[in-house]
Amino acid sequence: MAMNKTHVPTAQRSVLGMLIDDHREAQKLFKEFESAKDDAQKKQIAQRACAALTAHTEIEEQHFYPLLREADPKEFGSLLNEAKVEHASAKDLIAQLQTMKPTDEMFDAHFTVLGEYTNHHITEEEDELFPKVVKKDIDLRDLEAPMKETKEAILAATAHA
Ligand SMILES: [Fe+2]
Ligand SMILES: [Fe+2]
Numbered sequence: 001m002a003m004n005k006t007h008v009p010t011a012q013r014s015v016l017g018m019l020i021d022d023h024r025e026a027q028k029l030f031k032e033f034e035s036a037k038d039d040a041q042k043k044q045i046a047q048r049a050c051a052a053l054t055a056h057t058e059i060e061e062q063h064f065y066p067l068l069r070e071a072d073p074k075e076f077g078s079l080l081n082e083a084k085v086e087h088a089s090a091k092d093l094i095a096q097l098q099t100m101k102p103t104d105e106m107f108d109a110h111f112t113v114l115g116e117y118t119n120h121h122i123t124e125e126e127d128e129l130f131p132k133v134v135k136k137d138i139d140l141r142d143l144e145a146p147m148k149e150t151k152e153a154i155l156a157a158t159a160h161a
Pocket of ligand 1: 023056060125
């Protein structure tokens, strides 16, 4: 079940809204890949998805997860540990994809599995983690600006890579 950002209270809305928008964008790209017409299109979609996921995991790891762990280690600790393992699996697949060409026999399999892992992780965040953040009324408002700044810096760097 996907979380609907319009029901998120003010103290969490901007940050959870930003993360939920990222999730939808990633899911859209994985869907688009399924109907890609040729290798050039596959490559372009995969590059966009990898860049978006890299920026997204980074802003969660640099800003969002540490604030939650600090706010309530007992409540968030094990979920955040799982998130860390899931992010590591995604980063590993992204690193492999970045060395591959869409003509490689295993390219589609790598991207498809990345999509499956990503969907699983998104479900955990939106069904378990984010509702806890709302329930515990964690104030995320100070994170909005630094998260945007970090995201833009990473996207700018990957665009020039
Ligand atoms: Fe996320
Ligand atoms: Fe995450």
